[in-house]
Amino acid sequence: IRYESGKGWYDARLEPYGPLSLDPATAALHYGQEIFEGLKAYRREDGTIALFRPEANAARLNRSARRMAMPELPEDVFVRAIELLLEHDSAWVPSREGHSLYLRPFMFATQVGMGVNSPSASYLFAVIASPSAAYFSGAVKPVRVWLSEDYTRAAPGGTGEAKCAGNYAASFLAQAEAVQRGCDQVVWLDAAEHRWVEEMGGMNLFFVFGSGADARLVTPELNGALLPGITRDSLLRLAPELGWSVEEGRISTEQWRAAAESGELTEVFACGTAAVITPVGSVRSASGDWQHGDGTPGPVTLRLREELVGIQYGLRPDPYGWVRALG
Ligand code: PMP
Numbered sequence: 001i002r003y004e005s006g007k008g009w010y011d012a013r014l015e016p017y018g019p020l021s022l023d024p025a026t027a028a029l030h031y032g033q034e035i036f037e038g039l040k041a042y043r044r045e046d047g048t049i050a051l052f053r054p055e056a057n058a059a060r061l062n063r064s065a066r067r068m069a070m071p072e073l074p075e076d077v078f079v080r081a082i083e084l085l086l087e088h089d090s091a092w093v094p095s096r097e098g099h100s101l102y103l104r105p106f107m108f109a110t111q112v113g114m115g116v117n118s119p120s121a122s123y124l125f126a127v128i129a130s131p132s133a134a135y136f137s138g139a140v141k142p143v144r145v146w147l148s149e150d151y152t153r154a155a156p157g158g159t160g161e162a163k164c165a166g167n168y169a170a171s172f173l174a175q176a177e178a179v180q181r182g183c184d185q186v187v188w189l190d191a192a193e194h195r196w197v198e199e200m201g202g203m204n205l206f207f208v209f210g211s212g213a214d215a216r217l218v219t220p221e222l223n224g225a226l227l228p229g230i231t232r233d234s235l236l237r238l239a240p241e242l243g244w245s246v247e248e249g250r251i252s253t254e255q256w257r258a259a260a261e262s263g264e265l266t267e268v269f270a271c272g273t274a275a276v277i278t279p280v281g282s283v284r285s286a287s288g289d290w291q292h293g294d295g296t297p298g299p300v301t302l303r304l305r306e307e308l309v310g311i312q313y314g315l316r317p318d319p320y321g322w323v324r325a326l327g
Helices: 027-031 054-067 075-088 165-169 172-180 230-241 253-262 299-312
Strands: 002-004 008-010 034-036 039-043 049-052 100-109 122-132 143-148 185-189 197-200 204-209 216-220 245-249 265-272 276-285 288-291 323-325
Touching: 027 100, 034 054, 034 165, 039 075, 049 075, 049 299, 054 075, 054 100, 054 230, 075 100, 075 122, 143 172, 172 185, 197 204, 197 216, 204 230, 204 253, 216 230, 230 245, 230 265, 230 276, 230 299, 253 265, 253 276, 253 288, 265 299, 276 299
Parallel strands: 143 185, 143 276, 216 245
Antiparallel strands: 002 008, 002 122, 034 100, 039 049, 039 100, 049 323, 100 122, 185 197, 204 216, 204 265, 265 276, 276 288
8 A cells, every 4th residue: 555645545455475666765775764563363273364453553553653754554444454465365374273374564665865854755555474383483482581781772762662673673783692692582671771671672571470379460661662562461451360460660680680589580471473472581691690480481471371372363262352353
């Protein structure tokens, strides 16, 4: 679907996957005016297909669009574009357990010219569909994370809470550092003090204090720098239903380490559309390593994962109206 200022959105098409032809002076290539979303289509046991909270992705795309001075796309157009893609060829939605069809809606500036003084006047919105397996091989294998103290992902007043290309471009060097240190993923800290935990490369974080019915969950509060994850939001509602208290707050790296070493912090997990819920078994930082419990996936992590995946695949009731079944 194309956009031009003064004209609005027009020219919706369904096309086979293939290369785009772009002018070398296309604005997005130079100034990074690009935003995107990520969601999945699930094949349920009865063979039908469902999307999980696509309206939430549509709303977040528009929040990103506002921050990036891009045009908003009507939410029903966003959802309808995805439905049309699935109606055209639903055979792409895998039926293997844990597999799904990953959908990548994105929008970028197509104006041609070198001027940087005003945002582009033309845009393209498109959706890529691609079958996907579980994010990390061996679905619930705990990951080891690296605390990135030299780099930051997002500064106050910056684009951290937008899902825009540049945030990810800024992440690659720290991710390479994490891999070099024998870790799977980076944990980002705040830009001002390099002390407060924000999120991971493509996931939000939850901390579990205590155990059993007394377990208490904390997730870093939205401060404008971290991405408001849809999985995070879903878990904020799901955890209390399963009997656990959950709050949004601040966690420092010192608190994280001290609580893990005292045993008060029993589990840590990361969550996102791609990874669902992934246990964080251990942490590596410039000042040392630590782990959570015995480093294996904890019961709260596994229970929340089971519940969320159950709702997504239609194996559990959906009292929240999160699942949008396709006709
Ligand atoms: N943080 C970042 C930086 C991400 O890229 C993602 C993935 N969209 C998330 C968190 C998790 O968000 P969601 O649950 O909506 O997938």
